[in-house]
Amino acid sequence: MNLDSENSDIDVSIIAQENEITLLNTIADAIESCKSPYFQISRVLQARIPLISIVDTLADNLQLDLSIWKLDKLEIAKVFEAYLSIDERVTPLIYAVRVWSKARKINNAYTGWINSFGWTVMVVAFLQINSVVPQIEELDLTKEKQDWQITNSSPVGVLFVQFFEWLLAFDYEKQRISIRHGGVTAKEADKFTDDVVFCVERPRTPYQNITRQVCHRTLKVIRKEWKRVLRLIEQGAKFQDLCAASDTHKLN
Incomplete structure (x- = not known):
């Protein structure tokens, strides 16, 4: 919607039919399996809108919040x-x-x-x-x-x-x-x-x-x-x- 600045965090949603908790855990597990020292992964799965938060420490702590898109x-x-x-x-x-x-x-x-x-x-x-x-x-x-x-x-x-x-x-x-x-x-x-x-x-x-x-x-x-x-x-x-x-x- 063009409401963010270049310093804004990133919100990404995936349209999927799978169970959102299972899918988010799978994605988080895959990222953590890379064992990158530059990515910090947080799982916020008990919220009304479950998500995983990914912080890129190489990009001035740019944060990406990933959730499953609801209709x-x-x-x-x-x-x-x-x-x-x-x-x-x-x-x-x-x-x-x-x-x-x-x-x-x-x-x-x-x-x-x-x-x-x-x-x-x-x-x-x-x-x-x-x-x-x-x-x-x-x-x-x-x-x-x-x-x-x-x-x-x-x-x-x-x-x-x-x-x-x-x-x-x-x-x-x-x-x-x-x-x-x-x-x-x-x-x-x-x-x-x-x-x-x-x-x-x-x-x-x-x-x-x-x-x-x-x-x-x-x-x-x-x-x-x-x-x-x-x-x-x-x-x-x-x-x-x-x-x-x-x-x-x-x-x-």
């Missing part, structure tokens, strides 16, 4: 491609948020943060609320270009600021982010089997939280990061200042 991912990819085609502001806004979140080290689901997919869904929800993109049901995935009457003409920089203002005002205790419902809807925590401290619903799967790994401690840090963005912008900071490298966050 709903194909549809989700088409949904986001449709959103990117609607308005030229969508791609740079998502890209900016993802770059910022990675620089500030709050973009990693395995350590309790929000991953790039989660941040992307959050941006799309914000754009729905602000009449830049439509609800999923209004998309025609058979068309290369979507027919949508855009009523919001705010530049990307303004939308970037408003995104963080919206997040800080978002009532995460009573609401969930859902692009199936135009951006935000009632939380309905009792209908989820996941943890729902902060809830971003999977686009095509009702009552599945893609930010289930976020706990009260990590959410507290994330909210501090949102406040930091707005504070620095108010002080006249540039985007590169917002993305200044962060030390590992202390979770008290």
